[in-house]
Amino acid sequence: MHPLAAAGTPEALGVWAYFVLFAAAAAGYMGVPVIGTAVIGAAAVLASQGQLNIAAVLIVAALGCEVGGLGGFRIGYRWGRELLVRPGPVLEWRKKAVAKGEEVYQKWGRAAVFVTPSIVSGALEMKFRQFVVWNFLAGTVFVVGVGAGAYGVGKVATGQHDPVSLLMLVGGVAVAGACLVIAGRHYRRHKARAAAAQFEVAAQPSAATQPEISETGT
Numbered sequence: 001m002h003p004l005a006a007a008g009t010p011e012a013l014g015v016w017a018y019f020v021l022f023a024a025a026a027a028g029y030m031g032v033p034v035i036g037t038a039v040i041g042a043a044a045v046l047a048s049q050g051q052l053n054i055a056a057v058l059i060v061a062a063l064g065c066e067v068g069g070l071g072g073f074r075i076g077y078r079w080g081r082e083l084l085v086r087p088g089p090v091l092e093w094r095k096k097a098v099a100k101g102e103e104v105y106q107k108w109g110r111a112a113v114f115v116t117p118s119i120v121s122g123a124l125e126m127k128f129r130q131f132v133v134w135n136f137l138a139g140t141v142f143v144v145g146v147g148a149g150a151y152g153v154g155k156v157a158t159g160q161h162d163p164v165s166l167l168m169l170v171g172g173v174a175v176a177g178a179c180l181v182i183a184g185r186h187y188r189r190h191k192a193r194a195a196a197a198q199f200e201v202a203a204q205p206s207a208a209t210q211p212e213i214s215e216t217g218t
Contacts, residue, residue: 044147
C-alpha cells in the first residue's frame, strides 16, 4: 500500500499525508532517488480526488524540497567526498553521482542544481548564497511541474476535469518546458563564458613569449 494511502480515511489522511509528503520531498532533494517525484505525484492525484488540498500539497512539497536541499548541501559541504566515497551501501552509486555532478557543473554552472542532488552541490563547494536561490527555484519548478501536472492528469483520468484542472495540467507541462528552455539558455551562456576564458588563458603564453622590441635612438 502506498504510504500516503496507509494513513487511513480521507479525514485522517490530512496530517499524516502532509508529513509523509514533506519527508519524502526533503529526502528526494537530499539525494534519495525517485521517492520525491513518486510521493509528490501521488499526493497531487489524491488532491484531485478531494482527499487532500492541492495548494497545501504544493506548499508542503516546496518547503520539503528547500529544507532537504539545504540539509543535503550542508552534509556535502561538511563531509564532502569523504562521505560520498566512503565504503558502504550504494558506494558505486555515490561515486557515479560525484563524477556525474562534476561533469554537469562544468557544463551547466549553477543551473546544475536542477539536475544534481544537493549533497553533490555541497561536496563541490558551490557558494551557499547561490545554492539557496537556485535550490529554491529548482524545488519550486519541480513541485509545480510534477504536482500541477499530476493533479490535472488525475482529474482528466477520472472524468472530473474542469477548466481549473485543465489549466493546471497545461501549466505543469508549460513550467517543465520553460525550465528546459531557461536551463538550455543558461547552459549556452555558461559554455560561451568558459570558452572565452579558455581562449584568454591560451592567449596569455603566446603574448608572453613575443620578443621585446628594443628602442633605438635616432
